[in-house]
Amino acid sequence: MSQNDRTSWDVTNWTRRDDAMVEEAIRRGASRRDLLRLLAASGVAMAAGSAIMTRATAAFAATPKKGGSITAAGWSSSTADTLDPAKASLSTDYVRCCSFYNRLTFLDEKAAVQMELAESVESDDAKTWKITLRPDVTFHDGKTLTTDDVIYSLQRHKDESVGSKANAMAQQMETFKKVDDRVLEIVLSAPNADLPIILSLHHFMIIADGTTDFTTANGTGAFKCETFEPGVKSVGVRNESYWKENLPYLDSIEFIAIPDETARVNALLSGDIALAAMVNPRSIRRLETIDTVTLSKTTSGNYTNLNVRLDMAPGDKKDFVDGLKYLVNREVIARSVMRDLAVIANDQPVSPNDRYYNEDLKPKDYDPEKAKKLFEKAGVLGQSIPIVASTAATSSIDMAMVVQQAGAEIGMPFEVQRVPSDGYWSNYWLKAPVHFGNINPRPTPDILFSLLYTSDAPWNESRYQSEKFDKMLVEARGTLDEAKRKEIYDEMQVMVSEDAGTIIPVWIANVDALSSKLKGLQPNPLGGMMGYAFAEYVWLDD
Template sequence: MRNTPTNWTGRDDAMVENAIRRGASRRELLKMLMGSGVALSMGSGLLLRAGEAVAATPVSGGNLKAAGWSASTADTLDPAKASLSTDYTRCCAFYNRLTFLDENGDVQMELAETVESDDARTWQVKLRSGVTFHSGKTLSSADVVYSLKRHLDESVGSKANSIAKQMAEIEAVDDLTVKIVLSEPNADLPTILSLHHFMIIADGVTDFSTADGTGAFICESFEPGVRSIAVKNPNYFKEQGPYLDSFEYFAISDNNARVNAVLSGDIQFAAAVNPRSLRMLEGQSHVETSITTGGNYTNLNIRLDLEPGAKAGFIEGMKYLVNREAIQKSVLRGLAEIGNDQPVSPVDRYHNPELKPRPYDPEKARSLFEKAGVLGQAIPIVTSDAATSAIDMAMVVQQAGAEIGMPFDVQRVPSDGYWSNYWLKEPVHFGNINPRPTPDILFSLLYASDAPWNESQYKSEKFDKMMVEARGLLDEEKRTAIYWEMQEMVANEAGTIIPAYISNVDALSTRLKGLRPNPLGGQMGYAFAEYVWLEG
């Protein structure tokens, strides 16, 4: 019998790992181990350990093809105007922020070395030295001042204008220091600076047909609504990454087509697949799923300033007609938590657990529709595959309406152009909101009177004042109390129905490694290209 050595060393572990990386078969590996005097039983354990180590060790090289679910001819490389997941993903690849959020939701520094304040109102940002743009220009405070001030220029059309307005002063102290003075104290500023819109661009740039950033990838080509090709930045300032040689990104709006593309190997990553597709993925040894729960949701929006939302009782009736449990269990296959019509999800520390969702009560809904004078009228509901599971949700509402004599005309429209042509515009339509790290950001973007994405045109002077008050409070108890009340106001007064907080499901090749959850949304908060690698 062959003797089993007791001094199997880390050097030998490395030998096995290297053999695995070179593509050695299991038979070849076992033969190698037995030739070194290792018993078969021990060899299997060594192979498992080495395999796990290889899987956890980034590998450089390879070309990744990935598909999102939404795109349009309005796709942009201007971070200030970014609004779709495809925009965010590209911006994360080409640019950097001053800060970013890690998988635990903690603020980490990126282009900034420090972001500090003594009073939460006057902040000093110290920049990293030696960072260069793809064009070769060296990063300086002038770039940061220009990037942040663009959000205050109404002509730019920044999606973060309502958030940036609190920056009353933005000025360069020296080449690597920026001072930001807020109109009111806000302890969340380091988190706010981690948002996708606050990517740093070069001073004076106005042409976004390509991207000149400091990011992990250089833009080789960009066709709005079609695709982008990015190549590795050889001068990236971070010690590690990116690992991929190139990164091609585009959208496949049809869910089944997106899933089939990853099953066939045409792509290595399919973002945000419908929970119904899990059956297609089961038993496929070369494909796996990544399921993360954040604050993503698909909502039914009813504009308060248009008919039928302007009729007293209609919106409340809709909130009783939406069968949240059916949506959670049947439409989303259990991959969701029931929502209570406000955007702060249960994973957020400021979520109000005492605010209960309205129960499914079709008879109460019928009474309210009758009161509103709309019972029996065919009400259009605009829906699309562009918003996750929105078509299935619309069918649930339509079926419930039919049972009480309230017909709904479900109008399915194409994904292409949905966000520019229908979202925010139609009287009754669906939206899809990506996670945001603080209640203040959610409220500023979606519910303040001047919010850029005010989906139901909700306007409340009281709400606006509470939002400003809460953002400046360092007393967590008082801040929480205000946020709880604001959630109640949204749930009871706004025209947005949020039936569930959805778990994000991505489908990926088992060769793709390094994917982790992030509080800013799926695809690692849309920054996955910088951190993942292809094995084998």
């Protein structure tokens, strides 16, 4: 072995053995000069020492740190904000539920099912499921988690008086049996292999048995609720008895909503907030040049859609709905409205990220002349049609303006009615004849179709009704034959695209902007802000 070989071998082994020493020195506040002295004393050459310092510094920066408090801002809120997971409908609700409660399962960044409060979720036939809970999990009030809490939490979704947004999905949970304090059995009305995924949805957070008061939150989550003012803010403080080791990192988090996107970005730049959710594409170029800001991009099936109610004029005329689908210029929306942070969609909710996506279903071309003929056939050409839009539904105002301009060129006037974000979801969404929605990602076609398109779907935005569609969904849900399931879902996507009154022009890439000091934010298939669960996992790097 030559002297050079020996030196190389010694340095390599030194770095393997003592990288942690340099990282610890950095953690104690050592300067670059201090580190060079440390390396020189160990006989490491300057070139090798620089590489060691770079690696150790990166490792130190990636190491979560405890302490600190942040304020984060979403884009919509309402006086109807709730701490009841069953009634959650806005991103602000989801963030708070993820902070204060836990689910039985959750989806990781690769959309794989992981266990949370459940130690295991097992079934031999996809109909009878055995759930075993983790031991020694406690609620914020000190009560130990048992199967009674799980059964109560899941069963109340089936009670119509609760008003659960997951009522339709929960109806398949036919019976619940307590085996002991840690084991329960759920029997479904029909086989559903997706149950572990369904249990990862925000609505299926676990609350304490008998809970009816949601003026505060008593969960098992990473933060305890200190303050909750609907439509204003919430404040959570670290749960010192949290069952997940070393989590959370933050001492506290305040969550608010700033509906105006410009104001939200300015609040981030001024240091008033550490995270600005759902940044508009217009702001991204500006933010990309600022060193103190980091952008987190998530492409997971989020979309803003134009809804036409089929049970009200003018949507009760199919030719009007079809004409509108040809008048929506998807290329312009993707390029100009979304600044290329979008993928053109085909008027159905299953995104290209999903293994069941129908690649053969093409988006409708922009064809204003064909749209004009269909409007004439419907007897509405020349009539002024209101389109309700709001900043509450991401980029909906800009999308409405694109439609309005295209309509003006063929003699089809559309009146864009801009309404406030506060109260939009309770006063206009699902109610106005023509209006916009904004749907957060869901991990399976079954969940999307159950929430949005079956005859009893709680969020049936266009009032689409099809007995055939309902039966097909049940069939797909129960089969373990993947090829058959894909075939059914393909046809269902075609049915929605052709017959429902929901126009989905693009899938939006969600971009959150955050202080460069805020670390740990990762993409998640359930949406931006780490699937709304960011509070538990982020930390401050001062």
